[in-house]
C-alpha cells in the first residue's frame with residue numbers, strides 16, 4: 001500500500017470519527033441515569049416539576065442531561081459553580097422546549113452565573129440629550145452570540161416562588177428562543193406563514209394594550225416592563241404563561257392560545 005493511500009485513509013477515518021463522535025457522546029449522555037441528587041435539587045428548587053405529568057417530567061430530565069452535556073457554565077465574581085446551580089438553571093431552560101423535536105438551544109454555549117445582581121455599563125440619554133455610560137444592576141442578560149448571564153440568587157427566587165409571574169431564568173431563555181430567528185423582535189421560529197400572521201396579529205394588539213395600560217397607570221397581570229419592546233413583551237408573557245397560566249388564560253385568552261401552541265404544553269393543567 002502506498003504512503004499516500006495510507007494517509008488518505010487516515011484522513012477519511014479522522015473525518016468520520018469527528019462526525020460520529022459528538023453523536024455518540026450525545027447518545028451516551030442521554031443513556032446515563034438521572035442522578036438521585038439531581039432529583040432532590042429539582043424537588044427543592046424547581047417546585048413546578050412535581051406538578052407536571054410523568055411524561056413531561058421524563059422529557060425534562062432527558063433534556064436537562066443533554067443541556068448539561070453541551071453547555072459550559074462559568075462562575076463570576078468569585079462564585080463556584082456546583083450541580084445545584086447547573087441542574088436548576090438547566091431545568092428552567094428545558095421547561096421551554098418540551099414536546100418538540102429540537103436541539104437544546106443550539107446557538108447557546110456559555111452560561112455565566114453571578115452570585116446576585118450584577119452591574120453592567122449601559123448608555124443612557126439624560127434630559128438634555130447627552131449620552132453617558134451608567135452602571136446598571138441586572139438580574140439576567142441574554143446575548144445573541146451564544147451567551148447568557150444570570151444572577152443565581154434571582155434564579156433561585158424566581159423558581160422557588162413559581163406562582164408570582166416573575167422568573168428571570170424563563171425570561172432570559174425566552175430571549176434565547178427569540179434570537180434563533182436571527183433577529184430579536186419578539187417573534188420566535190414558527191411553523192409557517194399562517195402561524196406568523198396569527199402571532200403577529202395577537203402579539204401586536206396585546207403589546208399595544210399593555211403600552212396603553214402602562215401609560216394610564218392601570219393595574220395589569222403582565223408586568224409593564226413588557227411594554228418597553230416587543231422582545232421584552234415575549235419574554236415577560238413567557239414568565240406569566242408558565243407561572244400564572246390560569247390568570248393569563250382568563251384575562252388574555254388569545255395570547256394564552258398562541259403561547260400554548262408555541263410551547264406545546266398547557267401549564268394550567270399542572271396546578
Ligand SMILES: [Zn+2]
Pocket residue numbers: 171175231232235
Ligand atoms: Zn429581557
